[in-house]
Amino acid sequence: MTAPWEEWDHILKIDPDKELPDGVTYGDLCATGTDAIEVGGTMGITEANMEAVVDACSEHDVALYQEPSSPDVVIDNEALEGYLIPTVFNAGSPFWITGAHKEWVRIDDGLDWDRTTTEAYIVMNPDADVATYTEADCDLEADDVAAYAEVAERLFGQEIVYLEYSGMLGDPAIVEAASEATDEATLFYGGGIHDYDSAHAMAQYADVVVVGDLAHEGGVEAVRETVEAASDA
Numbered sequence: 491m492t493a494p495w496e497e498w499d500h501i502l503k504i505d506p507d508k509e510l511p512d513g514v515t516y517g518d519l520c521a522t523g524t525d526a527i528e529v530g531g532t533m534g535i536t537e538a539n540m541e542a543v544v545d546a547c548s549e550h551d552v553a554l555y556q557e558p559s560s561p562d563v564v565i566d567n568e569a570l571e572g573y574l575i576p577t578v579f580n581a582g583s584p585f586w587i588t589g590a591h592k593e594w595v596r597i598d599d600g601l602d603w604d605r606t607t608t609e610a611y612i613v614m615n616p617d618a619d620v621a622t623y624t625e626a627d628c629d630l631e632a633d634d635v636a637a638y639a640e641v642a643e644r645l646f647g648q649e650i651v652y653l654e655y656s657g658m659l660g661d662p663a664i665v666e667a668a669s670e671a672t673d674e675a676t677l678f679y680g681g682g683i684h685d686y687d688s689a690h691a692m693a694q695y696a697d698v699v700v701v702g703d704l705a706h707e708g709g710v711e712a713v714r715e716t717v718e719a720a721s722d723a
């Protein structure tokens with residue numbers, strides 16, 4: 491059976507702790523042509539702000555996924571297609587690799603495994619909240635990244651490898667290296683995509699590009715351009 495993300499080119503990541511630009515609604519963002527909305531962020535995430543965004547998007551015809559940053563913000567909402575759970579391969583503490591996951595399973599006894607998948611994160615921008623939060627070792631060359639991607643796919647059976655440059659545009663040569671190192675896994679790229687060209691540059695090598703801050707800082711047209719670039723690439 492094909493997983494949904496194998497068919498995707500573009501994800502819009504909405505951070506429930508951030509405002510939308512003036513005049514932009516969640517409905518407008520859902521209608522940009524993106525393949526899926528991922529609701530998540532690192533700081534300031536609560537069950538309440540997660541619910542609010544999921545409810546606002548649920549009236550629109552787009553696949554909705556939650557990407558929780560910790561077990562206590564996972565919500566049980568029928569509008570969700572599924573849960574994409576990060577595990578940070580280059581984290582400084584095992585808590586962000588398997589520890590938080592163990593706590594989640596220990597505390598919650600009704601997990602919906604059929605709708606739950608992990609994302610094997612490789613965090614690349616040392617200045618991003620997610621890097622400080624997980625104490626990630628971002629001092630990685632292309633061959634390190636390629637090796638992490640291969641380990642994620644081959645040794646850990648990860649369906650999704652996520653190259654995360656949150657807040658900055660990454661190096662296309664590194665995205666290319668990760669792409670060459672993966673075969674079955676779907677490669678997500680996220681970070682700094684702000685227009686057609688930046689989306690196109692990353693989508694040449696990544697299977698799926700993730701656009702985050704632009705949803706909060708740009709306009710609907712800017713997001714739409716990135717959707718077009720991802721499908722053209």
Ligand SMILES: CC(C)=CCC/C(C)=C/CC/C(C)=C/CC/C(C)=C/COP(=O)(O)OP(=O)(O)O
Binds near residue numbers: 623
């Ligand atoms: C086990 C469960 C349910 C959760 C744990 C999940 C893990 C390991 C989370 C650690 C990595 C993390 C915080 C992922 C969240 C998604 C993400 C990277 C959002 C973008 O981060 P930034 O752009 O740095 O954050 P802000 O935009 O909020 O500053």
Ligand SMILES: O=P(O)(O)OC[C@@H](O)CO
Binds near residue numbers: 654658679680682
């Ligand atoms: O916010 P930006 O920089 O677009 O990054 C997108 C996403 O990868 C963040 O988790």
Ligand SMILES: [Mg+2]
Binds near residue numbers: 656657703
């Ligand atoms: Mg961000």
